[in-house]
Amino acid sequence: MTKFSPKRSVFRYIISSVLLLVTLGLFGCAAAQTYTVQPGDSLPDIALKYDVTLSDLIAANQDRYPALAVDPENPAPGTELVIPNTGDAGIDKWFGRLAQAASPPITPAPNVPAAPNEKINAVVQLIQRGINHERAxxxxxxxxxxxxxxxxxxxxxNDMIRRAYFSHQDPERDSVVFQDLIRAKQYRFLFAGENIAEIKNQGSLVPTGLTVYARYGASEIANQFVIGWINSAEHRENILNPHFRKTGIALGVAVDGTRIVATQIFSD
Structure with missing residues (x-):
């Protein structure tokens, strides 16, 4: 996490490191499923692959492998992990089972206004619900x-979609885009942060003729973003920051539907 402390730390800009890619297509988990750790694996990667939270994965294996909680980034190759079946608990309580192709009807959250696109609005609401569930x-x-x-x-x-980049840094000049925008808006704060993530068409993950935006429902898209952030230590630090009280969430979607970028801004 990079911290900017201009004006003698009166304002603090907290920018998480980038989550490079959230890949759709690895949905659901089965009861009593196991996974054998391969060289180079990390627990966050395994948790993301099986759509479970890192804390649930550690808890399911802590009795046999207590060292996992100490160093989740370097599990020993050959370790046989139990993949927890979370059922309707945790994040899935909010998103429903990932294997469902269609999203359930969405009841607008009382503090989230309607967006022009119903599906985008649904994803935004579900992301906020999932984040707030983790905080609760x-x-x-x-x-x-x-x-x-x-x-x-x-x-x-919109800027990341339009200029085809994915970063907290402006690709053409040495500045943090989020920092520039929040200053330009003259938004008053003591603490602020940003998380970003993207999902895009990749290889054979999306059948020919379909796009990630058309292929997956609102609950599936939102779930991938939330789980990806929760399973990343630096993104989780923003999500669980006790200083933060407000948030704004938005999706940038490519015109052809092959790329979706989620941005969440936090402030006190």
Whole structure:
């Protein structure tokens, strides 16, 4: 995590490191399923592959392998892990089973306004619910939707789609885009942060003639973003930051539907 402390730390800009790619296509988990750790594996990667949270994966194996909680990035090759079946608990409580191709009807969250596109609106609401669920399990205050932060998040997503890049840094000049935008909006804060993630067509993951946006439902898309962030230590640090009270979430979607970028902005 990079910290910017201009003006003698009166303002603090907290920018997470980038989650390079969230890949769809690895949905669901079976009861009593196991996985043998391969060289180069990390627990966050395994958790993401099987759509479970890192904490659930560690808890399911802690009795046999207590060292996993100490060093989740370097599990010993050959370790046989139990993949937990979370059922309707945890994040799946909010998103439903991932194997469902169609998304359930969405009841608008009281603090999230309607978006022009119903599916995009549904994904945004589900991301916020999932993030707030994770905060609730740690007894942290719920993040309240902030329209100005959502505008900044939308500008970030649209810019990454339009200029075909994926970074907190501007690809053409030495500046942090989020920092520039939040200053330009004259948004007043003491703490602020940003998480980004993308899903895109890749190889054989999406059948010919379909796109990631058309192929997957709102709950599947939202689930991949939330689980990807939760299983990344630096992104999780933003999500569970006790200073944060407000959030704005937006999706940037390529015109051809082959790329979706999610941006979440946080502030106190």
């Amino acid at each position: 399990t740690r007894n942290l205050p719920q993040l309240v939707f902030d329209a100005r932060l959502a505008e900044i998040a939308q500008a970030r997503g």
